[in-house]
Amino acid sequence: MTEGKLVAGSRLERVLRSGRFAVTAELNPPDSADPEAVYERALVLAEVCDAINVTDAASARVHMSSIAACALLVRAGYEPVLQITCRDRNRIALQGDLLGAAALGIRNVLCLTGDDVGAGDQPQAKRVFDLDSIQLLRMARIMREKGVFLSGRRLDVAPKFFLGAAANPFVPPYEWRPYRLAKKVAAGAEFIQTQLCFDVPRLRAFMAKVCDIGLHERVFILVGVGPLKSVKTAEYMRRRVPGIHIPDEIVERLRKAGSARGQREEGKRICVEIIQQVKDIPGVAGVHVMAYAQEELVAEVIEEAGLLPRPHRPTPPSAVGVKGPKDNQKLAPYVP
Amino acid sequence: MKRWPVAMLQDSPQLLEWVYRCTAFWFRLLNPLWKRIGYERVARVMIPLEIVTKKPLFGCQMCGQCTLHSTGMTCPMTCPKNLRNGPCGGVRADGHCEVFPDMPCVWVQAYERSLRMPIYGPEIHHIQPPLDRRLEGSSAWVNWVSGRAHALEMVWDD
Numbered sequence: 001m002t003e004g005k006l007v008a009g010s011r012l013e014r015v016l017r018s019g020r021f022a023v024t025a026e027l028n029p030p031d032s033a034d035p036e037a038v039y040e041r042a043l044v045l046a047e048v049c050d051a052i053n054v055t056d057a058a059s060a061r062v063h064m065s066s067i068a069a070c071a072l073l074v075r076a077g078y079e080p081v082l083q084i085t086c087r088d089r090n091r092i093a094l095q096g097d098l099l100g101a102a103a104l105g106i107r108n109v110l111c112l113t114g115d116d117v118g119a120g121d122q123p124q125a126k127r128v129f130d131l132d133s134i135q136l137l138r139m140a141r142i143m144r145e146k147g148v149f150l151s152g153r154r155l156d157v158a159p160k161f162f163l164g165a166a167a168n169p170f171v172p173p174y175e176w177r178p179y180r181l182a183k184k185v186a187a188g189a190e191f192i193q194t195q196l197c198f199d200v201p202r203l204r205a206f207m208a209k210v211c212d213i214g215l216h217e218r219v220f221i222l223v224g225v226g227p228l229k230s231v232k233t234a235e236y237m238r239r240r241v242p243g244i245h246i247p248d249e250i251v252e253r254l255r256k257a258g259s260a261r262g263q264r265e266e267g268k269r270i271c272v273e274i275i276q277q278v279k280d281i282p283g284v285a286g287v288h289v290m291a292y293a294q295e296e297l298v299a300e301v302i303e304e305a306g307l308l309p310r311p312h313r314p315t316p317p318s319a320v321g322v323k324g325p326k327d328n329q330k331l332a333p334y335v336p
Numbered sequence: 337m338k339r340w341p342v343a344m345l346q347d348s349p350q351l352l353e354w355v356y357r358c359t360a361f362w363f364r365l366l367n368p369l370w371k372r373i374g375y376e377r378v379a380r381v382m383i384p385l386e387i388v389t390k391k392p393l394f395g396c397q398m399c400g401q402c403t404l405h406s407t408g409m410t411c412p413m414t415c416p417k418n419l420r421n422g423p424c425g426g427v428r429a430d431g432h433c434e435v436f437p438d439m440p441c442v443w444v445q446a447y448e449r450s451l452r453m454p455i456y457g458p459e460i461h462h463i464q465p466p467l468d469r470r471l472e473g474s475s476a477w478v479n480w481v482s483g484r485a486h487a488l489e490m491v492w493d494d
Contacts (some may be wrong), residue, residue, distance in 0.1 A: 091466060113417060113424045116435045127417065134421040135466045142491060150466070152491045168425030173447045179461060180422045187421075187463055193427055242426030242434045 007144070010107035011079045012051040015218040015286075015311060016191060021279065023284030023307050024081060024193065024222060025049040025298050027073075029064035038064065038072045044295040047304040050310055051108060053081040053193070053288065059241060060087065060120025067101050074105040082106045085114030090130035091139065095149055098140055098143065102159030108194060110164040111136040115242050128321035134187045137165055141188030143305050165189035167221075169206035170199055170245035178209040181219075191220040193288040195222035196334040198246045198270075200277050207283050216283030221300065223278045226290040227297050231255050268301055342392060349449035354407040355457050359477075367481045373406040375482050400471030400486045406459035408450035415442040420464040423447075465492045 006013055026044045030037035045052050052073060056066040070080035082101050089097065096258055101109065113133040118127045131139065139150055140163055146224050147158040156247045165184040169177050181192065203223065228234045228246075231254045237244045238251075250270060257266035275287055287307075289298045302308060345352065370378045383398075390411075394404060397413040403420065404411060412420050416435040423443035423463035425435030431444040450460040471479055479485040 025396060113419065115426065116417065119433055129417045129419070130419050130469070131466050132417070132419045133424075134463055138463060138492070139466075147493070150489060158393075166425060171423075171427040171429065172345065173423065173427075173444045174433045174442070176422070176443075176447045183421060183461060183463060243424075245429060 008107040008160045010051070011110050011161050012081065012191070013162040015050045018311075020311055021307070022051075022220070022222060023049045023301070023302055023310060024051045024053055024286065024288045025295075026053045026055060026290040027069070027179050027295070028055050028292060029066060029069040031063055033064070033082065037150060038069050039076060041295050042076070042078055042298050043071055043154060045262045047291070048287075048308060048310065051079040051081050053066065053083055053110065055119070055153055056083045056085045056112070057088065058083075058115065058292075060115050060117045060125075061121075062122070067097060067104070067106070070101065070106045071104040079108070080106060081108040081110050081284045082095055083110045083112055083129070084136070085112045086131050086133060086136055087114030087117065087127055090128055091150060094131065094136060095143065096145060097174075098159055098161070099155070102161065102292050106190050106303075107160070107162055108164065109140060109161045110166065111140060112188075115164070119242055133165060137184060137189055142201055147270050159306055160210070162190055163188050164191040164193060165230070166195065168195040170195055170197065170202055170220060171243055174202075174206075177206060178213060181210060182213060185219045187259055189219055191222065191285075194224045194261040195243050196224045196226050196290060197274060197278065198250050202245075203278065204281055207281050211283045220285035222286040222288040224288045224290055225271055225274050225278065225301075225320045227264075227271040227301055228254060228292070229291075229294060229297075230256060230260060230263045230267070233267075264297075268297065268304070271301050274308070275301070343379070345393060345448070346391040349457075353405055353453045356405045356409070357455060359472040363477055364483050370481060375478050375484075379478045383473075383475050386475055386477065398473050399467060399474075400474040400476050400481065401467055402476035403464055405453075405456040406462055406464065408446035408448070408453065408457070408460055410442055410446035410449055412442060413466075418467075419443070420467070422460075441457045446449050456472070 011026065012022065025048065027041050027045060052070045054066045057063060061074065066083055070082045073080040084097065084188060110134050117123055117127045140161060142148065143155065144158050144161055147155045149155065167177065169179050211239050231251060234254060236245050236247050253270060254263050254266055257263045278284055278287060289301060291298045358435045369385055377489065386396065395414040396411055396413040400412050416433065424434065424442055427441045427444060428434065428437065431441055433441050450457040471485065
């Protein structure tokens with residue numbers, strides 16, 4: 001696979017380049033000004049994954065900013081993936097945030113377009129979209145490789161990021177999706193995290209094409225997976241969450257499970273099955289587990305899918321040059 | 337409801353790309369003359385001309401940096417997210433827009449049309465640089481010929 005020189009030296013990058021099956025998980029920052037809330041959520045995830053993605057106002061709903069939450073994670077010795085979207089910031093803010101993120105010790109960045117403001121609870125907001133995800137990727141790459149801003153002005157120290165992008169093989173135009181991925185790789189993506197997969201045959205077709213055009217040798221692909229809590233959640237996601245495709249069979253399976261507890265268990269079982277099928281698809285380098293506000297469930301899924309223990313190599317906060325307050329170590333002990 | 341000649345033209349990318357090719361040829365040929373007259377003056381004529389042609393045909397937003405031939409002769413600025421490099425991940429199963437459920441996704445159309453364009457079709461795979469927002473409302477044709485539309489590309493290209 002894509003061995004080679006480390007560009008950022010993050011744990012996620014090392015796991016992927018060493019050829020091991022990577023596991024990342026998603027953390028939604030809290031609606032709170034209390035860092036404890038971030039640590040609490042991270043504590044469950046950190047033991048079971050190689051890196052924690054921190055969402056940037058997912059579904060256009062405000063939470064603690066992703067950079068701040070990532071910085072808290074870095075302080076505590078965890079490995080975050082900063083999700084950064086084009087929805088709320090123009091290119092000036094984005095470049096500044098990238099520099100700031102690197103200074104705070106963040107080494108992985110996932111460049112996204114972002115859900116539209118209309119998906120959230122404040123649809124009155126102005127949508128920015130000064131850049132799109134591919135332009136954002138290329139811009140981060142230019143900052144890293146050429147050491148300049150988009151204007152050509154020189155940076156004193158370039159930000160060293162392991163750059164990621166998203167892909168959604170589960171929505172139209174299906175035939176173009178592999179080529180769009182190729183475009184993201186050309187723009188600078190080194191790893192990809194896909195949208196939630198509930199349709200394995202569709203993913204298989206996508207990955208076949210991806211391997212066909214040789215992309216699996218140039219980029220690490222982590223497939224998005226997640227447990228569905230109930231039929232109600234599934235219906236809600238289908239209706240309200242942009243870009244989610246859940247086949248009828250899956251909803252039917254959940255419905256047959258009956259009680260709330262039964263549905264939760266069945267949802268978990270489906271997720272574990274999907275992980276096991278996805279693992280064997282050529283070109284898949286890992287999974288990205290997402291479960292909105294049910295972090296404990298993520299841990300269970302990863303354990304039951306047989307993905308533990310993780311090859312942990314904790315990066316102590318001092319190694320990335322971040323001096324956090326001492327009591328942060330106490331707040332969120334790192335469990336290797 | 338769109339009138340049929342407009343709808344038919346919109347869905348004839350092969351014809352439109354040929355028209356583009358001819359116009360581009362003539363504009364480049366006329367460039368020295370335009371330069372002598374002054375781009376500002378030429379733009380005064382071109383802007384109304386662009387509005388009456390590209391607005392009804394492509395829903396032109398006058399971004400001033402026309403990239404139609406690279407995007408399946410479908411205007412990417414009609415995408416609510418103004419995406420210049422392809423569809424977002426929110427496209428609905430029926431191929432409609434995440435933001436406006438009644439509108440077909442601009443990029444689904446763009447891709448289908450690009451497949452029918454023998455000359456410029458493959459350019460849909462090129463990476464489009466960020467927009468120069470100062471050019472909004474100016475003449476894309478004049479910007480293209482005078483090189484104003486390519487100011488950013490020095491840093492941008494690999």
